[in-house]
Amino acid sequence: MSTPSEESHEILASLMCRVGPNADAAAVAQAIISILQDIDSSLTPIVGQQGVAALYRRSLHLCLSSHPHLASTYGGMQASLDLTVLQAVLVKQSEAEALLFGEVLLVTFHELLTTLIGSSLTTRLLRGVWEPSSSETPAQEKSP
Template sequence: MNAALTPIIGQQGVVALYRRSLHLCASTHPRLAGTYDSVQAALDLIALNSVLVEQSEVDALFFGEVLLTTFYELLTTLIGPSLTARLLRGVWEPSLSDTPSQENSP
């Protein structure tokens, strides 16, 4: 995501979105507050990874899903859904805008 977004919104923009996403995750989901406190620095994915591996599998998956969804939604508010989907198409397969296969009706 960093590589896809830096040419569009700059490195500082990516870091700002990351930090805002972390903040929103922690404020919306209190059980993530401790995780936020541990990784609130600049785009430090090594710190994020080290915190996630200390969590239970369920908590790590929950935090990752909430963080990525929040990041995607924030980016969408800035540059629109179409451009967001195009820029992050390679990151999410299927993209967040697609209906998961188990939800498709015959």
Template sequence: MDTALTPIIGQQGVVALYRRSLHLCASTHPSLTRTCDKMPAGMDLTALPSVLVEQSETNALFFGEVLLTTFYELLTTLIGPSLTARLLRDVWKPSLSDTPSQENSP
């Protein structure tokens, strides 16, 4: 997301969105406050794994989902859903290891 958004809103804009997303995560989900508080002041994503490893797998997945969803929704309120979808199209694509939905049936 940083790579896709920096040319549009600048590095400081991306960091501001990230920090605001952390703040909203903590205020919306009080159970995430401790995790959000441990995040470095900037957008140091290399520190993220060390914070998440302290969490249970369930809590780490929940934190990641809430943070990404909050970031996406916040960006959508600022630049609109169409532009957000276009800018982050490659970020939201399922990975090659994901099972296609038509293969999920028993």
């Protein structure tokens, strides 16, 4: 069983791998959206589309206390997992702000899911999300 710091490190490493070197806010936003889409694909067969959307909304809500300038994201969300609002907000941030928010959001989502279904099942369900895929470009395969 991994510790929260190991999970956070794995999530950040995955995010950085997808972002690649010399990325701007748009690339960071796309990487975050891509991870959330992969999470959606992994969890929808288990908890359904509405379940994934509810986990996402709750995670986003929990993150707003440390990132209140992104509150418009939460207000503009639908009941479904529509990531276009989040992406539009993230591209307006600096690269560092978008990256920090993405890390906090993904770690919060992971922790919330772990609380609900346990660490072992969360790890099994999301293992493929955090591992780099063979279809990624060589620049993205380099470790941070």
